[in-house]
Every structure is written in C-alpha cells, then in structure tokens.
Amino acid sequence: MTDRTLSGRNLDPASWLVLLMPSLLWAGNFIIGRAISGSFPPVALSFWRWVVAFLVLLPFVATPLWRERWTVIAHWKILAALGVLGVAGYNTFVYLALQTTPSANAAVMNSVIPVIIPLFAWAIARERVTRPQLVGIAVSVAGALWIVARGDPAVLASLSFQSGDLWMLLAVVDWAIYSVLLRYRPARLPGPVFLAATILVGLVAIAPFLLWELAAGATVPMTLANLGVVAYVGIFASVVAFTFWNRSVATLGANVTGLSVHLIPVISAILAYIFLGERLYGYHLTGAALIVAGLVVATALGRPRRPVAAEELNRR
Numbered sequence: 001m002t003d004r005t006l007s008g009r010n011l012d013p014a015s016w017l018v019l020l021m022p023s024l025l026w027a028g029n030f031i032i033g034r035a036i037s038g039s040f041p042p043v044a045l046s047f048w049r050w051v052v053a054f055l056v057l058l059p060f061v062a063t064p065l066w067r068e069r070w071t072v073i074a075h076w077k078i079l080a081a082l083g084v085l086g087v088a089g090y091n092t093f094v095y096l097a098l099q100t101t102p103s104a105n106a107a108v109m110n111s112v113i114p115v116i117i118p119l120f121a122w123a124i125a126r127e128r129v130t131r132p133q134l135v136g137i138a139v140s141v142a143g144a145l146w147i148v149a150r151g152d153p154a155v156l157a158s159l160s161f162q163s164g165d166l167w168m169l170l171a172v173v174d175w176a177i178y179s180v181l182l183r184y185r186p187a188r189l190p191g192p193v194f195l196a197a198t199i200l201v202g203l204v205a206i207a208p209f210l211l212w213e214l215a216a217g218a219t220v221p222m223t224l225a226n227l228g229v230v231a232y233v234g235i236f237a238s239v240v241a242f243t244f245w246n247r248s249v250a251t252l253g254a255n256v257t258g259l260s261v262h263l264i265p266v267i268s269a270i271l272a273y274i275f276l277g278e279r280l281y282g283y284h285l286t287g288a289a290l291i292v293a294g295l296v297v298a299t300a301l302g303r304p305r306r307p308v309a310a311e312e313l314n315r316r
Contacts, residue, residue: 137294
C-alpha cells in the first residue's frame, strides 16, 4: 500500500474496489430487507445473519483469535463498543425500520450518514474536514436526494415520516459513530480476527432482544428462500462487506469512505432493474452522476488524514 494511495490521490483499481464493494453488497441487503419485512422477524434476521458470519469466519480465525485473547481482553472496551454499534445495532435498527418505513424515507435518512460522519469525526477525534470533502459531500447528497425525489424536488416536501423512521435515525447515528471509532481498533488484531471478536460481542448484545421477540410470538419460517436470505446477509452483506468497509476506513478515512454510502440507492435501482424488471429513469442516471462526481472530488482532492500507517496495513 503506497503513501499516494493512502493520501487519497490517484486511487488504484484495488482501492476503488475496496471503497465501492460494501455499497454493492449492502444495496442487496436493503432490497432483501424490504422484500421479506413481512415474513422474517427483524431481530431474528439480524441475529442469524451474524451467526452465519461467525461460522464462516471461525475456521480461519479460531487459532489466531485464541492466540490474541489477551489483546482482546486488554482492548475489551473499544471492541465491546464496536460490536454493539456495528454488529448488534445498525442492521437490527435497519430491519426494524423497514417494517414500517417507506423505502424513500429510508433512502433519505441513510444518505445522511456521510454528512454526519465528519461531524462525529470532528467531535470524537478532532479530524479536520477538508474543503474538497465538503464539496464532495454536498454534491453526493444532491445526487442521492435527486434520486429519492424522482427528479422532482417537490416530492421531498411531501414525504411523511412513519414510526419506523426513529429506528432508521438510530441506525444512521449508530453507523456514523461506529465508522469514526474504527480508528481506535487494536492495530495488532488482523481484520478477520477483529471482525470475529466484534461479532461475538454483537451476538451477546442481540440475544436478549431475540428472546423477547420470540416470546412475543414471532416465528422464523425455515423455508428455502429464508435460508438463502440468511446465507446472503450472513456471508456477503456481513463478512465480505464489513471486511472491505473496515479496510477502506483504515486506508482512506471515515469521511471519504462514508461518501460511498450514497451509492446504495443507485445500486439498488440498478439491481431492481436487473432482477425485478423495474425501469431505470433519467433521474437515476442524473443522481448517479452527481454521486460519483462527489466521490471523485472527495477522494481525488480531499487528502484525508492517514489513520493507519502503511506498514501496519501491509501486515493485515
């Protein structure tokens, strides 16, 4: 990993892949979450998602996780915070929100993440926001809102908020804080080991709410479709996406990585076109162009502060 890549200039193809892959995989997660909102209990989906993720990781991390157990114990506070926020919190809140919140509302609120990440980065870590990053944020927000508004700004004024919007608001704040706190993760822990440790914390945090959901009468139909859903969200939207996200934050910083969240509504529209036969409209293309332009401005000119040394990244 070169210093030039870490500074945010002239990103190579591998860096772009690391930056964009989480949005691609999480767009699928949003579509699935909306599609099964009436048939799969939200807390159960979050819990079994991470059970699958941990089982996938376990053969690769069991030995190094045990070897680094004292590192885990020494840094239990930050690992507990990241596990509760990144594993237990965000997606549980999203799945709860999608029970009642229209997709347009969820898209608007989810697009706030890149806006508030710099605010928390400044409040928690005193990370300076550069002028190009501010410009990139503004342009990307405009693109995301243009898609949500379907090319008509008057649509935004007519949005009415539902009870699930509070869950989405919690999800947005949750993920922003998680992304900023990633800078304090133990540098000694390799990425997969770190993820496995936070998953264990997250499962412990989710378990009481799962028991409460089941006691309230919720059931999980064990159909082939539901098993496929759990496999996707457990492997691709969890292990793969979180690995790419964590590395991107370490390489490019939380501010620049956070901008990629704006790609989720764009990718969701494309996936809906491919798999559901839904049409792509001009406002999708216009919004996508603005979002990509914002990402380019922020990554090419933003010069984010390097959170992790190059030699440390090369050891992961």
